[in-house]
Amino acid sequence: MHAFDGSHPLPWQGTWRTGFSGLGPAFLTHLQPTPLPDAQWVAQSPQVAQLAGLPDGFMQTEQALQAFTGNAVLPGSQPYAGVYSGHQFGVWAGQLGDGRAITVGETAAGWELQLKGAGPTPYSRGGDGRAVLRSSIREFLCSEAMHALGIPTTRALCLTASHAPVYRETAETAAVVTRAAPSFIRFGHFEHFAARDMQSELRQLADYVIDRYYPACRSGWQGVDSEGAPVPGNAYAALLYEVGQRTAHMIAHWQAVGFCHGVMNTDNMSVLGLTIDYGPFQFLDAFDPSHICNHSDHQGRYAFNQQPQIAYWNLFCLGQALLPLIEDQDVTVAALEAYRPAFSQAFRQRMCDKLGLPRAAQQHTAAATPVIGRLLELLATHRIDHTIFWRRLSRSAQDGDFQRTRELFLDSADFDRWLLSYQELSAQSGQALDANLMLNTNPGFVLRNHVAQEAIHAAEQGNFQVVQDLLRVLQHPFDEHPAHGAWADFPPAWASSIAISCSS
Structure with missing residues (x-):
């Protein structure tokens, strides 16, 4: 050295x-x-x-x-x-x-x-x-x-x-x-000092995070008023609230794009609301809400559809760690509970974008909720490829022809019934579907397991060019890449046999 x-x-x-x-x-x-x-x-x-x-x-x-x-x-x-x-x-x-x-x-x-x-x-x-x-x-x-x-x-x-x-x-x-x-501080940093009753260090850490990354929290938080605006109060409650809001938006992104983290331990949760510690992750192929991507997760704790609730559970652990600083259990619970509506709202927003509902017309999100719910049921029932479906739907909205999307379903009548409700929802908004919004929300390219495995295999043979080519494609996931179209195609049959665990 x-x-x-x-x-x-x-x-x-x-x-x-x-x-x-x-x-x-x-x-x-x-x-x-x-x-x-x-x-x-x-x-x-x-x-x-x-x-x-x-x-x-x-x-x-x-x-x-x-x-x-x-x-x-x-x-x-x-x-x-x-x-x-x-x-x-x-x-x-x-x-x-x-x-x-x-x-x-x-x-x-x-x-x-x-x-x-x-x-x-x-x-x-x-x-x-x-x-x-x-x-x-x-x-x-x-x-x-x-x-x-x-x-x-x-x-x-x-x-x-x-x-x-x-x-x-x-x-x-x-x-x-x-x-x-900007920082690798995790929920587990706070748990460490709280568990050891090291309150001076706990306060020092919280003050550092607030002053460095959340300075607005110095005005404090003790709840929200009737219009949803924060009410000034405790700075550490404000920190918990803001971490919860960022976490909610991150998880909403995950769920919308079909990303499974695989090991959402509290030490793998960023206090800045960043996705951190990429281990046994996976982007969904066939849409399966209960998919478990981590072969070490024998109980399915971190299954895809469990991620929003697990994030709340982890925030609860963070809230327990911060309670000695907040000194008010009711305020702590209120800060935690703000995660749930924040996630629901952020997820609806992401799904409305994926459906191409114009931003100016998204006050119709209440009407969109059953349309979104029925679609997710259909994707699960028919095991439709998640990324390919949304990309084809985007192209269909652009072309005005939904046949290529319809072809993904064994029973096209199911899709046609849903399509009618989707078109009615669009009509209610008074504006045409925003195909450009869809094409810039629904990627053609994600890092599927089998695609990563292709790059890994080449690298293990001493060829790093595939990693470099794949990086360039993934840095522009909403563009067309004709030379690498295979990376946007259906996964091969062997892809389902790829085992990813905590050692990955």
Whole structure:
């Protein structure tokens, strides 16, 4: 491990903000990443490099390759791993922490950079702290794909690989994904200090989050008035309320696009309402509300249709952790309960957009609710491919011809009955369906499991071009990509046999 010196001049001189690392030793442990041999680039996201304030050309240097593989420390960086606790599959797991993630620091632009797979930390719980190429490709691609879909998420700066072996079910090769976010603070951070009755640290953490990310919460919250406007009160209740609102909007996005997270433990929930920790995720193929994407989830706790309720359960845990600061159970419950209508409203909004109801006419959402509900029932009954259905419906609205959408249904009469109610709903709004809104809401391309597997297989053979091509497509999911049309087609039969678990 070494720091860069004057013999290897850097275009970026390593200016870091103190940020989370300034909270003190109760929150983190400073340590060095563990080097990997024969580092090589797999893929990069220039958008994230720009967001993070990295200078032009830096990501093309050998210095960047070594730094983002954990083989060197950038000037001024003081890497660390953070501690937190949490509930896993509904059971209190006690202390957890960054077991295979090491934060490089926070750039002057306000983005934390974190190496996932850079070796063991004090919180690895006997693990090797490494990540395999397979899971790293999935996280890298999905982070950027979700952003392009408009879904709040952590980002991914780059992905590097090494020939060093990592042992899971079998021997695999190592990789490091550098992820980026304004903050990686989780619900579990608050649970950690609350469970240990460390109220001074709990308050310090909450104050940091409020002052840094939710400054409006200083005016407080104790409920809403008859018009739904916040009533000033407790700042920590305001924080809980705002986290709930952001979480509601994130989950509404997930449900609308057919995204299954797979492992919604409280330590995998971002206090900024970001999708975080991409493990056994999946985008739905055939629409199945009870689909379980995580083969480690034997009870189906994190099934697709359970995600909205699980988010509320996790917020309840956060509310319990914040209760010593809020000091009023009724206000805490009120802040929590605001999640439910926020989710319902956000989900209706997303579905109305998917149906092409003009924004100016969406006061008709009450009339849209049964139309949406009946459609979801039909998609489940007929096991219609989720992404393909919505994209075809968008094209049908644009062309005025619904035949290609009708062909997806074995019993077209079911679809025709629904189509009539859909057209009546459009007529009630007094405006034509907004096909452009639909085409910019319903993607043609999502990171399906079998598509990710294609990129993984090529990468394991030393060919990273498929990962790079797939990244470019996923960064523009609403565009047509004729050269890669197969990635928008029906999944092959073998796709259903892909097993994704917590080790993925």
